[in-house]
Amino acid sequence: MKPSLKKNLFKTRTSGKGLKATKQREEILRIFLNSSGHKNLGQIYAQVAKVDPKIGYTTVYRTLKLFTRLGLAAQRKWADGETQYEPTEGKSHHDHLICLECGRIIEFEDEALETLQNGIAQRYHFKIFHHRMELYGRCADCRSEKRMSKKKR
Ligand SMILES: [Zn+2]
Ligand SMILES: [Zn+2]
Numbered sequence: 757m758k759p760s761l762k763k764n765l766f767k768t769r770t771s772g773k774g775l776k777a778t779k780q781r782e783e784i785l786r787i788f789l790n791s792s793g794h795k796n797l798g799q800i801y802a803q804v805a806k807v808d809p810k811i812g813y814t815t816v817y818r819t820l821k822l823f824t825r826l827g828l829a830a831q832r833k834w835a836d837g838e839t840q841y842e843p844t845e846g847k848s849h850h851d852h853l854i855c856l857e858c859g860r861i862i863e864f865e866d867e868a869l870e871t872l873q874n875g876i877a878q879r880y881h882f883k884i885f886h887h888r889m890e891l892y893g894r895c896a897d898c899r900s901e902k903r904m905s906k907k908k909r
Contacts, residue, residue, distance in 0.1 A: 765782055766785045783807065783808055784800075785828065794861050801817075820841050835892060848865065851888070855895035856892055856893065
């Protein structure tokens with residue numbers, strides 16, 4: 757895809773915020789929004805470098821921080837210390853199941869869970885600004901592989 761096709765991504769999403777829509781910011785945002793799911797800095801940088809090798813690692817890092825501040829990206833810090841980013845566009849609040857074997861991240865939404873959390877907060881006169889629900893374990897694929905390899909033995 758030619759960068760010129762979607763030229764004003766950054767500009768239109770940050771209008772009125774007084775931020776400069778540099779060519780690099782536009783480029784990084786376009787690549788980031790086209791990437792699916794959860795990526796760490798190195799993975800996003802690799803994608804950017806493929807398109808424009810002149811954009812440096814630090815620039816990508818700073819720009820992702822900026823996207824996070826602007827609400828264009830959600831930063832996820834997983835329990836193993838890994839930090840990943842995901843585009844927020846067109847997505848509502850969701851939580852994550854993380855497979856400790858293959859690293860797969862499954863997104864889920866559960867109304868009952870949200871209601872439960874609000875109930876708990878109410879009980880303690882607590883106001884929730886945001887929350888993180890991360891369930892760590894083994895995904896269906898990894899579990900069935902386990903079973904199969906056990907059978908072979
Ligand atoms: Zn897995
Ligand atoms: Zn997610």
